[in-house]
Amino acid sequence: MMVSGTAPSSDTWRVGVLFSRVGLTAVTETEHFLGTALAIQEINQAGGILGREIEVVAYDPQSDPETYRRLADRMLTDDGISVVFGCSSSAERKAVLPAIERRNGLLWYPSLYEGFEYSPNVIYTGASPNQNSFPLAEYIVRNHGRRVFLVGSDYIYPRESNRIMRDLVESYGGKIVDEVYVPMAATEARLREIVVRAKDLAPDVIFSTVVGRSAQIFYRLYREAGLDPAAMPIASLTMAEGEVREIGAALCEGHITAATYFGSLQGPTNRRFADSFKSEFGADRPISMWSAGAYAQVHLFALALARAGTLDTQRLVEAALGLSFEAPEGQIQIDPDNSHTWLTPRIGRVRSDGGFDVVWEAKAAVKPDPYLAVSPLGGRWIGEEASVA
Amino acid sequence: MKPGIRRLIEELRGARVLVVHPRDAEGDALLDQLKRIGCNVRGIWPPPVEIPGDVDTVFHLVETAETPAFVASASEGGPTFVAIVDYENPTVLRRLLDSNAHGVINKPIRPFGILSSMVLARSMRGYTRRLESKVQKLEETLKARRDVDKAVKILVALKKIGEAEAYELIRSQATQKRLSMAEIAATIISAQDVMAGLGLINER
Numbered sequence: 001m002m003v004s005g006t007a008p009s010s011d012t013w014r015v016g017v018l019f020s021r022v023g024l025t026a027v028t029e030t031e032h033f034l035g036t037a038l039a040i041q042e043i044n045q046a047g048g049i050l051g052r053e054i055e056v057v058a059y060d061p062q063s064d065p066e067t068y069r070r071l072a073d074r075m076l077t078d079d080g081i082s083v084v085f086g087c088s089s090s091a092e093r094k095a096v097l098p099a100i101e102r103r104n105g106l107l108w109y110p111s112l113y114e115g116f117e118y119s120p121n122v123i124y125t126g127a128s129p130n131q132n133s134f135p136l137a138e139y140i141v142r143n144h145g146r147r148v149f150l151v152g153s154d155y156i157y158p159r160e161s162n163r164i165m166r167d168l169v170e171s172y173g174g175k176i177v178d179e180v181y182v183p184m185a186a187t188e189a190r191l192r193e194i195v196v197r198a199k200d201l202a203p204d205v206i207f208s209t210v211v212g213r214s215a216q217i218f219y220r221l222y223r224e225a226g227l228d229p230a231a232m233p234i235a236s237l238t239m240a241e242g243e244v245r246e247i248g249a250a251l252c253e254g255h256i257t258a259a260t261y262f263g264s265l266q267g268p269t270n271r272r273f274a275d276s277f278k279s280e281f282g283a284d285r286p287i288s289m290w291s292a293g294a295y296a297q298v299h300l301f302a303l304a305l306a307r308a309g310t311l312d313t314q315r316l317v318e319a320a321l322g323l324s325f326e327a328p329e330g331q332i333q334i335d336p337d338n339s340h341t342w343l344t345p346r347i348g349r350v351r352s353d354g355g356f357d358v359v360w361e362a363k364a365a366v367k368p369d370p371y372l373a374v375s376p377l378g379g380r381w382i383g384e385e386a387s388v389a
Numbered sequence: 390m391k392p393g394i395r396r397l398i399e400e401l402r403g404a405r406v407l408v409v410h411p412r413d414a415e416g417d418a419l420l421d422q423l424k425r426i427g428c429n430v431r432g433i434w435p436p437p438v439e440i441p442g443d444v445d446t447v448f449h450l451v452e453t454a455e456t457p458a459f460v461a462s463a464s465e466g467g468p469t470f471v472a473i474v475d476y477e478n479p480t481v482l483r484r485l486l487d488s489n490a491h492g493v494i495n496k497p498i499r500p501f502g503i504l505s506s507m508v509l510a511r512s513m514r515g516y517t518r519r520l521e522s523k524v525q526k527l528e529e530t531l532k533a534r535r536d537v538d539k540a541v542k543i544l545v546a547l548k549k550i551g552e553a554e555a556y557e558l559i560r561s562q563a564t565q566k567r568l569s570m571a572e573i574a575a576t577i578i579s580a581q582d583v584m585a586g587l588g589l590i591n592e593r
Contacts, residue, residue: 024581101499116504117421117501118425118500118501119501120418120502144530163394167395199580246471337421337425370425371425371426371427371504372398372427373402373425373427374427375427
């Protein structure tokens, strides 16, 4: 059939992968990368999609939005790629979006974020605020107390997450005692000031949206200052197994994270995922929401591609909307109205071994509500649900 | 600022929005995004003769052709009006200005930007409405003030009294009759007109 060698990849599905391996968010993005790689390998070993394997073009944007923008442009123009799995932070996603929309590509975005976005060129498979912040706010006010201290890295995700958290905490009768921001690459001295501030204020909970390496330093300084997670836990939406490992589990024990996945989940799909992840990347490598989410979205893509039979963005999106998949966290589904994903909210507490005890989980997957259009402030989440712990 | 944005966002929930745009892919994209935002939305085409009374925000396509009923024009007490434009030539810009729109979105319609345009337009509408009612109140105050001054002068001439005394007279009449000073003043002014017309008093 082929008359010339000009189309060497016509018998594969070429896709792009953009996750950082170095830089501020190297730990979480490496996990995105490994989850993506594992899923692609599984699919290819099973014979690919419609008989064709997935071929990957991957670059390392080094946790830098500007580099993300440049590499996304290169993928969509020079490499002729339209489907990209990538981005972790909102700043990275926003940097890539113009290129994706202009070239009518399709970005599969695996990370939780602060909501208030919809693009026909993005499938959002991470949690929206109604799937993590909402139950977390009720949980901390009920179980730890009403005085909450907000700290964050200074960019859009922490600012908007804290705005939402303030409304939520107040709706449960709680009070925000202070709201403080640090630079993305905060110095140890600056983070120590935050710890001192926490000590002075003595809140019941610290809600932290400090991310990346700064978060790791912050958790370490917190314990070095003699603060006690049992009395004043740090609650987070991003602190997962990988970063806990980096900091040291002993320094993190007792802190809280709201997420839709924890490595410790007991379902059969998670055991299967954990087994193949560990056999591929090493038994001591932690698994977390970052790798599990990235893994699940590649499988959703494969299902959509099998239906559509083409990488054409419109047809792929049409095939993807409404699709469900037995993910490591359980059944998930792409919402046909907003292209975000139905996920099961959970709250976990760090154990001494670096894993999480799930202290609360929703009974089933919850519809994503990125614009918080149907999620009332002050709604009941925790009360009726059975506590898992 | 914070309660402000929270209120603006909350008001979008259940906002009753009318989209006046042909029922095509772009019209659907706009309807779908407004639903995602949480609005109560319906579409209509061709443009209705009259905007239904139960909508508070209208997205309206500004057409190049002269259509007789560009009814969404921001009238007093009317809905928030967001224009949809697909050309930027002077003809369309002229129609955009004539429409008194509070905001504008461009074609091709993209989901991104609709929320910002709508929040800004609704906020501008509210602000304009507050300014309008303030201006109206100020105008009334100013007119009342002028009438009282005029009535004082009439009384000064008729009764040969001082201005302060004349003013007091109007005030006590107003209190007695439970009317505003402006109303008493207007009565004095029109009475003076009539009496002068009848030759009962000399016009000054």
